[in-house]
Amino acid sequence: MPELPEVETIKRDLEKLLVRKVIGRIEISDPAILTGISAKVKSRRNITVQQFKEKIVGKQIHKFNRRGKYLIMEFSDGSSLIFHLRMTGQLIVQSTSGNERAIFFMNSGQTLSFVDRRRFGEIFYSADWKKEPAINLLGVEPLNGKMTADFLKESFSNRTASVHSLLLNQKIVCGIGNIYANEALFQADIRPQRMAQKVSLAELKKLVSSIQDVLKQSILHRGYSMSTYVDAMGKKGRNQLFTVVYGKEGLPCSSCGKSLLRKVIAGRSAVYCSNCQK
DNA sequence: ACCTAAACCTGGGCGC
DNA sequence: TGCGCCCAGGTTTAGG
Numbered sequence: 001m002p003e004l005p006e007v008e009t010i011k012r013d014l015e016k017l018l019v020r021k022v023i024g025r026i027e028i029s030d031p032a033i034l035t036g037i038s039a040k041v042k043s044r045r046n047i048t049v050q051q052f053k054e055k056i057v058g059k060q061i062h063k064f065n066r067r068g069k070y071l072i073m074e075f076s077d078g079s080s081l082i083f084h085l086r087m088t089g090q091l092i093v094q095s096t097s098g099n100e101r102a103i104f105f106m107n108s109g110q111t112l113s114f115v116d117r118r119r120f121g122e123i124f125y126s127a128d129w130k131k132e133p134a135i136n137l138l139g140v141e142p143l144n145g146k147m148t149a150d151f152l153k154e155s156f157s158n159r160t161a162s163v164h165s166l167l168l169n170q171k172i173v174c175g176i177g178n179i180y181a182n183e184a185l186f187q188a189d190i191r192p193q194r195m196a197q198k199v200s201l202a203e204l205k206k207l208v209s210s211i212q213d214v215l216k217q218s219i220l221h222r223g224y225s226m227s228t229y230v231d232a233m234g235k236k237g238r239n240q241l242f243t244v245v246y247g248k249e250g251l252p253c254s255s256c257g258k259s260l261l262r263k264v265i266a267g268r269s270a271v272y273c274s275n276c277q278k
Numbered sequence: 279a280c281c282t283a284a285a286c287c288t289g290g291g292c293g294c
Numbered sequence: 295t296g297c298g299c300c301c302a303g304g305t306t307t308a309g310g
Binding site for chain 1: 280281282283284285286287288289290
């Protein structure tokens, strides 16, 4: 579920609520949250619940960071907990859900709960998040000026995959997921199935500003909450009221009125207007 | 190296 | 109501 705007919203909420607080106790009801679901990742991260608790309990939260869709809780000794919410993960302060996979009890009395219906989400410990391979594999951030049209042109050169697929590739630009890939391509009048290397520099310029626009708008609206996403207070965002193509197959195009089409591209649903997008 | 399909897991929604 | 199928905001892995 959560893409850059949703993770950014949670990050800002947690900054306000939990900086300087100390973790007093941790309950892990689903240990898979520490190791990941897939077998390969499991073998890489062999940590027991007990070892995990020993690393974290007693530490003071210094700040929160975000890289792509990763949320990083950094402690005052420089170590960190790195969270990824995957499809249905939620991080909620004072949650009453009852479906928590992990709960962090602060000495202040506050709780931070990781709730996650599909159990894809993960938490892992890092002595130094800036040296973490998972973080360093990420491409540029879309909102810090590094995602230029020239950069995309270079990144897309000789690539036969669709522009939609490459926007979802976190090693090129990080933080964009299927909602914002679809919305940005619509706003830039580019069909998602276009071969990436054939998108012109002029079109990429439009795409860069479209990506930034849809992400910033969603941050202002506190994220897209059609399904499970909620902020750190457990409240829904409002961006689902402003999106125009994602999840709207068969509805009329907001620009020309023609029925929106859906096409599965490299395993992901793309929705687009065959009249407006070229 | 690059590309796609399948897998991971759970549950909502829809058609019959 | 119930069953079976399709779908899902993400990433990893297997196989071409």
